[in-house]
Amino acid sequence: MTRISLRVDGVRYDDDVEPRTLLVHHLREQLGKVGTVVGCDTSNCGACTVLMSGPDGKPVGVKSCTVLAVQADGRDITTIEGLSGPDNTLHPVQRSFHERHALQCGYCTPGMIMAAVDLLSENPDPTDTEIREGLEGNLCRCTGYQNIVRAVRDAASAIRSGGESAEPAPPTPEAVDAATPDGGLPPDRVPEEAVPHPVP
Numbered sequence: 106m107t108r109i110s111l112r113v114d115g116v117r118y119d120d121d122v123e124p125r126t127l128l129v130h131h132l133r134e135q136l137g138k139v140g141t142v143v144g145c146d147t148s149n150c151g152a153c154t155v156l157m158s159g160p161d162g163k164p165v166g167v168k169s170c171t172v173l174a175v176q177a178d179g180r181d182i183t184t185i186e187g188l189s190g191p192d193n194t195l196h197p198v199q200r201s202f203h204e205r206h207a208l209q210c211g212y213c214t215p216g217m218i219m220a221a222v223d224l225l226s227e228n229p230d231p232t233d234t235e236i237r238e239g240l241e242g243n244l245c246r247c248t249g250y251q252n253i254v255r256a257v258r259d260a261a262s263a264i265r266s267g268g269e270s271a272e273p274a275p276p277t278p279e280a281v282d283a284a285t286p287d288g289g290l291p292p293d294r295v296p297e298e299a300v301p302h303p304v305p
């Protein structure tokens with residue numbers, strides 16, 4: 106086991122993990138962050154996308170099924186659950202996905218939204234082609250992508266006209282309160298669907 110320390114959605118968690126544990130499994134099974142999901146085992150679907158701070162501190166989108174939890178030691182992670190603003194106001198990308206009907210089953214949506222946030226942080230005014238190319242690492246089996254492109258275009262314009270940044274706001278006080286002092290969620294806060302499963 107290796108001791109790691111992550112800041113996830115603004116809250117610090119210190120945990121012992123096996124070196125082979127994938128970041129996505131650590132987020133889901135240890136921290137109860139079940140908004141981040143797994144859709145494949147070949148790194149192509151993007152359902153597991155989260156933002157992770159790079160060595161320079163700047164957040165970038167990563168597929169958390171291709172990152173070991175130990176590789177994320179010391180980094181800041183933002184999941185879909187940390188994206189809404191201080192009083193739970195939706196992030197502009199979340200809002201536009203809702204308004205543009207850019208989701209159906211919702212399974213790709215957390216990863217798709219995090220990838221879109223990453224894209225808009227890099228390119229605040231993308232063309233439709235740039236949106237499609239920017240999200241090519243994220244698969245959706247329901248929507249046919251058209252409404253996702255519209256939603257990202259709307260979000261880009263809302264962010265620009267509001268003078269906002271695509272980068273997530275700081276975490277809510279509730280999120281910080283939810284963490285125990287030594288990190289990790291108390292057992293009654295871990296949702297049932299987060300029960301551990303064997304790591305391949």
Ligand code: FES
Pocket residue numbers: 142143144145146147148149150151152153154168169170171
């Ligand atoms: S779960 Fe499919 S890319 Fe990560």
Ligand code: FES
Pocket residue numbers: 207208209210211212213214244245246247248
């Ligand atoms: S909304 Fe179902 S996979 Fe995208």
